[in-house]
Amino acid sequence: MGSGKVTTGSAPFDFQGKHVTVAGLGVSGIPAAEALHARGAIVTVVDDGDDARAREQAECLRALGITVRLGDGATLPEGTELIVTAPGWAPGKPLFQAAGQAGVPVWGDVELAWRLRGPDAAPWLAVTGTNGKTTTVQMLAAILKAAGLRTAAVGNIGVSLLDAVLGEETYDVLAVELSSYQLHWAPSLRAHSAAVLNLAPDHLDWHGSMAAYAADKGRVYEGNQVACVYNVADRATEDLVREADVEEGCRAVGFTLGTPGPSQLGVVDGILVDRAFVENRQKNAQELAEVSDVRPPAPHNIANALAAAALARAFGVPAQAVRDGLRAFRPDAHRIEHVADIDGVAYVDDSKATNTHAAQASLAAYESIVWIAGGLAKGATFDELVAASAKHLRAVVLIGADRALIREALARHAPEVPVVDLDRTDTGAMLQAVTEAKRLAVAGDTVLLAPACASMDMFTNYNQRGDAFATAVGELRA
Incomplete structure (x- = not known):
């Protein structure tokens, strides 16, 4: 870490x-x-779209006296002194190239919110990573609330950051989820403490390379005051901490599913323990909660809980609030959600596992799985995922546009695993997939929807995909 x-x-x-x-x-x-x-x-608003919704939004802004240009998001308006961009707009767009040539700074919505904070603004506890951000931030908010603090889960989820910093409600601290897009456009952000949960290839078409993606994630550590929280099992996150320029006295704090060393949080005999925010951390540890307090107690979700606990402890939250907050927390739908048990087989919806890293974490949580996978690969490859997960697979049912990529990886790394390849991309394919999975499963198995792919080839979003899975399971029970 820089000094x-x-x-x-x-x-x-x-x-x-x-x-x-x-x-x-x-x-x-x-x-x-x-x-x-x-x-x-x-203010001039520019947007590439010019559909009915965009025109309706434009009229509302024009009524305030704001200029709106639809169908042309590429040209830099004359006289522009600052651009504030939506986070999804990629750096390579012509608008930003023109801004760079003209010396015009570009901010994102996070940077704008940071700049508009009042002098007594609440500090930010920030979370980023390829997977687990939303769950970790929600866990963190639950812990902070259990400690009696006024807080909200904001940023990429829940309350928008602009609403949080400009609204009438006051907060003691904010739990902030930040995407790599948002961090790219937030040069002045300085959090109280921050965590990078993990790093795996994602959004590389937007960032241009894995190195650029990691660098944008690492921005969350810049200027941290108390703690830079990293994943002991993911060396890349620790490397980002080493490269960060932080406040003097800020510490690197690791989280691990194993026994923690000094300045780490970890797990000992089913207990989440803290060896970072205790006196004499060389010898002492503080019990925080039991693994059974984390729902669901899958390994990657326990890691999320440890990261949330580390940020809360960095803010001075007592151990009991960590336990109470984790007990109060309920995960969102479609995140390792237990749907039903039928004939001794568990049906679990992890439709939110839209990339290989998330799917691998989900597959590692169960011993014997009939895996429903497939969709839009977004340029991903599946060899590493299949090789790591083969020992857990009873059978696989494939759906979606890019299912052949998974089938080929299975042939290379798990040739003995039965595969049903459904040559369908309509929404009704889910019922057939679940029916096939039921045929293949035996008592004690888990039928797991963890697609490792995006959903838009068949569904509006991962929520609709998960709902289709739950509906299909319901029909099996009828």
Whole structure:
């Protein structure tokens, strides 16, 4: 970790009379445009779309006196002094290339929220990583609430950051989920403490390379004040901590599913323990909770709980609040969600496992699995996933546009595992997939929907895919 002192705030920015271009309508662009306009900026919103919804949104903004240009998100409006972009807009877009040539800074919605915080703003406990961000942030918020703190889960989930920093409600601390997109456009963010849960290839088409993706994730550590929380099992996260420039005195704190060393949180005999935020951490440990307090107690979810606990402890939360918060926490739908038991077989919905890293964590949680997988691969390869998970597989049912990639990996690394390849991409394929899985499963098995792929070839989103799985399981019970 770097030893250089960095400021935890950022210089005030006077928006009065400034020409600001907001790139993108939608959940972040519209509130950003409204907030900037309210502060006296001369705002122009640009968007590539020009459909009925975009025109409706544009009219609402124009009624406030905001200029909106639809169907042209590539041209830099004349006189632009600052761009505030929606997080999904990739750095290679012509608009940003033109901004770079003109010396115009580009902020994201997170950077704007950071700049608009008041002088007594709540500190941020930030979480990023390829998988597990939402669950960890929700766990963290539950722990903070159990400690009696006014908090909210914000950022990439829940309350928007702009609403959190500009709204009337006051907070003691915010639990903030940040994507790699958001971090790319947040140069001045300085969190109280932050965690990178894991790193695996994802969104490489947006970032351009794994190195660029990791570097953007690592931005979350810049300027941390108390703790940089990393995953002991994922060396890349520790490397990001080593490279970060933080406040003097900030510590590296690891979490592990094994026995923790000093300055780590881990697991001993079914107990989550803290050897980081205790006196004489060379010899002492503090019990925080039992593994059974984490729901579901799958290995990767226990890791999420340890990361959340580390951030809470960095903020001074007592051990009892960690236990109480984890007991109070309920995971969102489609995240290792137990749907039903039928004839001794468990049916589990992890439709949120939209990439190979998430699917591998899910597959590792069960001994004997009939795996339902497939969808849009997004450029992913499946050899590593299949090789690591083969010992858990009773059988596999494949669906979706890119199922052949998984079938070929199974042939290479698990040739003995029976595979049913459903040549369908319609939404009704899920009922057939679940029916085939029931035929293949025996008592004690888990039928696991962990697709390792995106859903948009067959479904609107992973939620609809998970709902289809649950409906299909329900029909089996009828």
